[in-house]
Amino acid sequence: MKPFTIHNGQLAPLDRANVDTDAIIPKQFLKLIGRSGFGQYLFHDWRYLADGTPNPQFELNKPGHAGASILVTRNNFGCGSSREHAVWAVAQYGIRVIIAPWRQHHKDRLPGFADIFRNNCGKNGVLTIELSEAEVDRIFHAVHTQPGLQATVDLPQQTIVLHTTPEQTLRFEVDPGLKQYLLRGLDDIALTLEQEADITAFEQHHDVQCAGGR
Amino acid sequence: MAKTLYEKIWDRHVVKNLSDGWTLLYIDRQLVHEVTSAQAFDGLRLAGRTVRRPALTFATLDHNVPTDNQAVITDPIARAQIEALRRNCREFGVTLFDLGDANHGVVHIIGPELGLTLPGTTMVCGDSHTATHGAFGALAHGIGTSEVEHVLATQTLRQKKSRTFRVEFTGRLTPQVTSKDMILKLIGQIGAAGGTGYVMEYAGSAIRALSMEARMTICNMSIEAGARAGLIAPDETTFNYIAASDRPYAPRGAALEGALASWKMLTSDAEAAFDRTLTIEAAALAPQVTWGTSPGMVADITGRVPEPDQVAGYHKTDVENALAYMGLTPGTPLTAIKVQAVFIGSCTNGRIEDLRVAAAVLQGRRVAHGVRALIVPGSARVKAQAEAEGLDRIFKAAGAEWRHAGCSMCLAMNPDQLQPGERCAATSNRNFEGRQGKGGRTHLVSPAMAAAAAVAGHFVDIRTWN
Numbered sequence: 246m247k248p249f250t251i252h253n254g255q256l257a258p259l260d261r262a263n264v265d266t267d268a269i270i271p272k273q274f275l276k277l278i279g280r281s282g283f284g285q286y287l288f289h290d291w292r293y294l295a296d297g298t299p300n301p302q303f304e305l306n307k308p309g310h311a312g313a314s315i316l317v318t319r320n321n322f323g324c325g326s327s328r329e330h331a332v333w334a335v336a337q338y339g340i341r342v343i344i345a346p347w348r349q350h351h352k353d354r355l356p357g358f359a360d361i362f363r364n365n366c367g368k369n370g371v372l373t374i375e376l377s378e379a380e381v382d383r384i385f386h387a388v389h390t391q392p393g394l395q396a397t398v399d400l401p402q403q404t405i406v407l408h409t410t411p412e413q414t415l416r417f418e419v420d421p422g423l424k425q426y427l428l429r430g431l432d433d434i435a436l437t438l439e440q441e442a443d444i445t446a447f448e449q450h451h452d453v454q455c456a457g458g459r
Numbered sequence: 460m461a462k463t464l465y466e467k468i469w470d471r472h473v474v475k476n477l478s479d480g481w482t483l484l485y486i487d488r489q490l491v492h493e494v495t496s497a498q499a500f501d502g503l504r505l506a507g508r509t510v511r512r513p514a515l516t517f518a519t520l521d522h523n524v525p526t527d528n529q530a531v532i533t534d535p536i537a538r539a540q541i542e543a544l545r546r547n548c549r550e551f552g553v554t555l556f557d558l559g560d561a562n563h564g565v566v567h568i569i570g571p572e573l574g575l576t577l578p579g580t581t582m583v584c585g586d587s588h589t590a591t592h593g594a595f596g597a598l599a600h601g602i603g604t605s606e607v608e609h610v611l612a613t614q615t616l617r618q619k620k621s622r623t624f625r626v627e628f629t630g631r632l633t634p635q636v637t638s639k640d641m642i643l644k645l646i647g648q649i650g651a652a653g654g655t656g657y658v659m660e661y662a663g664s665a666i667r668a669l670s671m672e673a674r675m676t677i678c679n680m681s682i683e684a685g686a687r688a689g690l691i692a693p694d695e696t697t698f699n700y701i702a703a704s705d706r707p708y709a710p711r712g713a714a715l716e717g718a719l720a721s722w723k724m725l726t727s728d729a730e731a732a733f734d735r736t737l738t739i740e741a742a743a744l745a746p747q748v749t750w751g752t753s754p755g756m757v758a759d760i761t762g763r764v765p766e767p768d769q770v771a772g773y774h775k776t777d778v779e780n781a782l783a784y785m786g787l788t789p790g791t792p793l794t795a796i797k798v799q800a801v802f803i804g805s806c807t808n809g810r811i812e813d814l815r816v817a818a819a820v821l822q823g824r825r826v827a828h829g830v831r832a833l834i835v836p837g838s839a840r841v842k843a844q845a846e847a848e849g850l851d852r853i854f855k856a857a858g859a860e861w862r863h864a865g866c867s868m869c870l871a872m873n874p875d876q877l878q879p880g881e882r883c884a885a886t887s888n889r890n891f892e893g894r895q896g897k898g899g900r901t902h903l904v905s906p907a908m909a910a911a912a913a914v915a916g917h918f919v920d921i922r923t924w925n
């Protein structure tokens with residue numbers, strides 16, 4: 246996996262909540278059995294008109310938003326199916342960072358990202374950043390006022406710098422384990438296989454039928 | 460220390476605690492299907508790795524297969540994907556329930572049927588509805604393709620513990636209200652992200668009274684509330700289901716006796732602490748119908764399409780977008796919404812009980828003029844059972860189409876799709892934009908509600924409909 250340290254890129258807004266994986270990569274592209282070529286299908290049904298030409302109304306097709314690598318969106322991004330194709334499409338389109346807000350709903354805090362999607366992002370070197378709604382509103386405001394706005398996402402420092410005048414800096418939290426993983430671009434399976442003796446030892450006394458000790 | 464059911468299963472599967480709160484967790488069963496596995500097997504091949512425990516890995520073809528004629532796959536891209544899984548299963552020694560096999564079917568339908576789904580086990584599949592198997596007290600959740608490869612290679616997953624959320628359904632359901640309505644109501648209440656980061660445990664007298672089929676419907680849709688896994692503690696209903704004679708992979712004889720002793724300990728301790736709890740009174744529930752493009756956009760059948768600024772948990776613009784896509788006007792009674800299509804099937808409601816309910820509604824009636832109704836059994840076994848009971852004849856006499864097993868119009872990867880603007884009463888689990896075909900409009904309901912809508916041509920309150 247490609248390590249993630251400091252990323253400098255252009256922001257693009259996608260001002261919608263509950264963007265599901267069916268929208269990120271529609272099912273007709275899930276029949277492909279390779280791991281590449283998904284970028285062109287990202288947000289396909291929103292991004293293209295029926296005749297295959299780009300839909301000028303779609304956010305990422307608007308002037309100043311082409312070529313963006315940092316996506317700012319709304320809560321529960323990536324909900325729905327577990328299809329990793331959604332993350333492959335995001336990554337292969339060129340997006341390396343997605344920013345979404347958590348939301349307060351009654352007494353509960355609703356996360357910015359769906360669980361499996363966020364997990365899949367980690368496996369593909371895409372950084373998911375959760376901020377408060379107020380902070381995300383600030384980013385939306387900045388990018389609406391200044392289409393093509395650049396930002397620097399610094400994983401070691403856990404900061405986002407918006408290159409507005411004057412610059413604005415936001416801090417973010419990240420799971421320490423995931424941070425190390427992204428910084429070093431590790432291969433999960435190789436890492437786990439280092440524990441093979443433990444797995445074998447576990448299997449000696451574990452019964453997979455009643456799922457308890459033998 | 461008092462433990463929840465989730466913690467008990469977790470503890471039985473810890474291979475090793477890693478740093479930063481991560482754990483290497485053992486996986487007892489992996490289910491595989493054609494859409495999310497090809498890249499994982501390729502990864503293994505590329506790295507020169509093998510499947511660590513092929514005997515714990517089971518595959519089926521369900522997502523992209525046609526349901527009219529399964530002998531010929533006309534779509535060349537779908538065929539290539541199907542062939543890839545066949546090849547991979549042969550090469551890596553994985554059991555495949557192929558098209559035409561008596562045990563073939565939708566992955567989450569066949570796991571329980573075959574006795575692969577057992578209490579206390581950990582199960583994964585590259586599919587978010589893996590939560591279904593939690594109805595047996597199995598810790599089961601969906602994973603992405605990278606993790607599919609990880610489990611194939613190591614039989615483990617790197618996991619962080621989830622928080623726990625207990626939902627108690629008290630009392631009893633009233634007639635014609637089903638477990639589908641219970642889960643839709645819950646999602647409406649907590650929102651489509653209300654369960655994210657949690658493992659749900661469903662409890663209470665209304666849950667205890669449900670059959671295994673009905674319990675599976677609830678756990679299945681846990682992911683629609685954002686939760687990766689849903690659990691129901693196993694009980695006599697569960698044990699009787701597993702002990703049935705036709706579950707070839709379930710333990711038998713002394714092994715079953717031993718397993719039962721272990722399974723009976725699988726309940727949350729009375730003092731166990733949950734991170735969140737909620738109580739819902741089952742007797743107060745009405746049949747549910749979704750009106751929007753997120754499963755949390757749902758209302759009682761007696762209700763109306765809401766005003767955009769009056770939907771808890773959704774921004775006004777998101778509701779406006781949903782209503783525009785769905786072609787609905789605020790204030791419209793849900794019973795006034797006409798449908799052109801009806802889909803009964805999927806891993807949510809494609810089991811034999813669901814088909815019996817649909818048949819009871821359709822018996823002696825006709826599907827309304829201008830409505831096409833598609834009835835798709837969840838597995839070859841369900842199909843055979845339905846035909847043995849004569850349900851297929853009832854469906855055909857009513858003017859509905861009777862198909863072979865597959866995911867079909869639940870995600871419309873095969874030719875079973877809605878036309879743009881077509882409105883469908885569906886027993887599946889997602890009402891996302893385009894889920895059942897580009898431009899298609901999906902309303903999620905129970906099998907009884909779907910069958911009644913097929914006859915009436917619009918939604919009805921099944922409790923008062925004659």
Ligand code: SF4
Binds near residue numbers: 522565566567866
């Ligand atoms: S029936 Fe639908 S939800 Fe279930 S596995 Fe198939 S596509 Fe997924």
